[in-house]
Amino acid sequence: MLVIIVPGGVMTEKSIQVNVEKIREILDKNNGARIRTWLSICSRCGLCAESCLFYLANDRNPRFAPAYKVQRTLGTIYKKKGKVTPEFLMECYDIAWGECTTCKRCSLFCPFGIDIASMISLVRTICYSQGLVPEGLARTLPNYEKFGNQMAVSKEDLIETCEWMVEEAADYVKGVTIPLDVAGARYMYTINPREVMFYPQDLGMAAQIFTVAGESWTIPTSGWDSTNLAMFAGANELAGTVADRMYKKALELGVEAILITECGHAMRSAGYEGPYLAGYRNGRPPVPVVHSVQLFYEYLRDGKIQIDPAKRIDAPVTYQDPCNVSRNAGLWEQGREILKFVCNDFRDMSPNRHYNHCCGGGGGFIPMGGPFRKRRLRAGRVKAEQIRKTGAKIVVTPCHNCYDQLNDLNKEYDLGVRIVSLKELLVETMIVPDHLRPDSAGDERQEG
Amino acid sequence: MNWDYAYDFLLSRGTWISFGIFILGLIVRCIYLYGVSLERDRIVYNHVKWSWAIRSILFWLIPLGSRSWRQQPLFSIAVFVFHVTFIFVPLFLSAHNVLWESAWGVSLWSMNDKLADTLTIAFMVSALVLLWRRIAKPEVRFLSTWWDYVLLILCALPFVTGFLAYHQIGPYKPTMVVHLLSAEILLIVIPFSKLAHMVLYFFTRAFMGFEMGGRRNTPCW
Numbered sequence: 041m042l043v044i045i046v047p048g049g050v051m052t053e054k055s056i057q058v059n060v061e062k063i064r065e066i067l068d069k070n071n072g073a074r075i076r077t078w079l080s081i082c083s084r085c086g087l088c089a090e091s092c093l094f095y096l097a098n099d100r101n102p103r104f105a106p107a108y109k110v111q112r113t114l115g116t117i118y119k120k121k122g123k124v125t126p127e128f129l130m131e132c133y134d135i136a137w138g139e140c141t142t143c144k145r146c147s148l149f150c151p152f153g154i155d156i157a158s159m160i161s162l163v164r165t166i167c168y169s170q171g172l173v174p175e176g177l178a179r180t181l182p183n184y185e186k187f188g189n190q191m192a193v194s195k196e197d198l199i200e201t202c203e204w205m206v207e208e209a210a211d212y213v214k215g216v217t218i219p220l221d222v223a224g225a226r227y228m229y230t231i232n233p234r235e236v237m238f239y240p241q242d243l244g245m246a247a248q249i250f251t252v253a254g255e256s257w258t259i260p261t262s263g264w265d266s267t268n269l270a271m272f273a274g275a276n277e278l279a280g281t282v283a284d285r286m287y288k289k290a291l292e293l294g295v296e297a298i299l300i301t302e303c304g305h306a307m308r309s310a311g312y313e314g315p316y317l318a319g320y321r322n323g324r325p326p327v328p329v330v331h332s333v334q335l336f337y338e339y340l341r342d343g344k345i346q347i348d349p350a351k352r353i354d355a356p357v358t359y360q361d362p363c364n365v366s367r368n369a370g371l372w373e374q375g376r377e378i379l380k381f382v383c384n385d386f387r388d389m390s391p392n393r394h395y396n397h398c399c400g401g402g403g404g405f406i407p408m409g410g411p412f413r414k415r416r417l418r419a420g421r422v423k424a425e426q427i428r429k430t431g432a433k434i435v436v437t438p439c440h441n442c443y444d445q446l447n448d449l450n451k452e453y454d455l456g457v458r459i460v461s462l463k464e465l466l467v468e469t470m471i472v473p474d475h476l477r478p479d480s481a482g483d484e485r486q487e488g
Numbered sequence: 489m490n491w492d493y494a495y496d497f498l499l500s501r502g503t504w505i506s507f508g509i510f511i512l513g514l515i516v517r518c519i520y521l522y523g524v525s526l527e528r529d530r531i532v533y534n535h536v537k538w539s540w541a542i543r544s545i546l547f548w549l550i551p552l553g554s555r556s557w558r559q560q561p562l563f564s565i566a567v568f569v570f571h572v573t574f575i576f577v578p579l580f581l582s583a584h585n586v587l588w589e590s591a592w593g594v595s596l597w598s599m600n601d602k603l604a605d606t607l608t609i610a611f612m613v614s615a616l617v618l619l620w621r622r623i624a625k626p627e628v629r630f631l632s633t634w635w636d637y638v639l640l641i642l643c644a645l646p647f648v649t650g651f652l653a654y655h656q657i658g659p660y661k662p663t664m665v666v667h668l669l670s671a672e673i674l675l676i677v678i679p680f681s682k683l684a685h686m687v688l689y690f691f692t693r694a695f696m697g698f699e700m701g702g703r704r705n706t707p708c709w
Contacts, residue, residue: 072528073521077692081685084636085563086628087556095627102630111631144700148708149556151548151567152689153696312703316531323534370705394706395555 056126063122078154091149093397097421106146106156113163133172136163141403143363164274176409177273189265191233205244216251222258227299228290230266245463253344263289268309272404283314290327297328304364304439333438337374340381351469353383358432361396362439387430399423401445417452424453491661498668506672513679540701541694547709554709566617573611615644645670
């Protein structure tokens, strides 16, 4: 197994030097009433095991029971007061990133409500302090520092991509724009850099939807990346900076709210973890945070966007609840409401809503890349079986990580489905009002 | 071995010592945790919403009240019976109330012996279910430590010995000594072990109510 030290270089058991002082400092800082209570009252009833996708996907091997994972890692580190061996740290690394996506499902199945995901996140923080971070995550950290986004996109690249997408989107919606740095807009739309780098059409589709809905929105040229892989890397200080950059920009522009693109963990960062990481004592973001799924639902509910009855989808559709949008942000009905407008044959997975299973790509798993790929696809078995059972041909999900993972699962488990984001779905089915129809393009709409 | 002496000691000073440690221990632990939480767990106080906390507590107290319980109905019911009888029987047993009455001149309502007997049997059955589950289910067996078994047996001992003594099975005095001794050890152990969940449960569940419900509108049961 390759492990890297931040900012570079390969690490093995032999090259790890355990800094006990540093570990103790972290242990002490976090040794609050919650962790003390959680670690001491776990009754080892095993109810958490069945809730965990890793346990289920790995043939119910008890080693994957959340209670074990946390006792084996954080429980042991506390017991040993931070005096751990390099081999042990490697094991913690392996469990914290390779066997848990911090989806928080087990907390809903624990009689005491023990928050295992938070404790696994702390294990990540401890590993990070010792230079142990999956390479795929570590690679993004300097980018966050230097460029303010995980993929080292420059301001020029962002602006150029936006301009390019405006040109393309103009074929479908007249007068479409992507307003940059507009002070006083209603929403500051924050995105995932992969949209700029690999899926620029996402920006174009967003522009079309916002234009049709008559929205007042803007993309800022700094603080626009709402992802926060530093949060998943255990790099808490940087994670706080990343979240705060976005808050500060929103305050500077004086917007009503930060709008999050179809990304799960961005919502978790901006709305929930970010304020704490960035040191806001009240634990609340200084500017309200809204996820796309909420806004899109409101557009349909309020008639700001109307669906063309002729374009409603007949194929069976299912909805993948991203953990960080549904369970961890309380937004599970909005997606389903949207689908009521758009499709004729909706089939829910089971379990669903806040009880959904993680797709197996969360918690940083997707960007962790190659070394973790096998385990990620294995963990996704639960989701693949859920999808297959619905018989759906289209899986809709408002999360980039889910999107990537589902596409991989589609191939790996031969599901024969199409993975679609809400933006794609809306752009394919919405009515473009007459006054916004391009003069030459007529009725031709883009196809998936 | 002088059983009479042991019996008298456990009944008089033993009761005071064990109840003292039990109550003080729990109070000190809670105050300590409260102090620590003010400094290191601001999150607990930032998102307080009582309606969520109360539901978070209640739904897990009701048998089959949470989705997790419903996935393992036998366990859920056994846990419910175990806890209810564990609290109910010792508090409202007429023999115990006679003791409270003679010691402090106050007593609680007491149930008739037939009911007490039935509830004790129910307790023992539920304890057996918990023990069987711990051994039979691979994931629970894997997680369990020797301490988990010790605590379960310790919880059951006062009931088993009380049952035997009431029915005059076996030597009375030694049985009663074990009855008192196990009950008092149990009381002493509660504040310092996972059994402190008899109080801490309400705090952890309230927090989960705030954290998932108060903050995210997500039910946690």
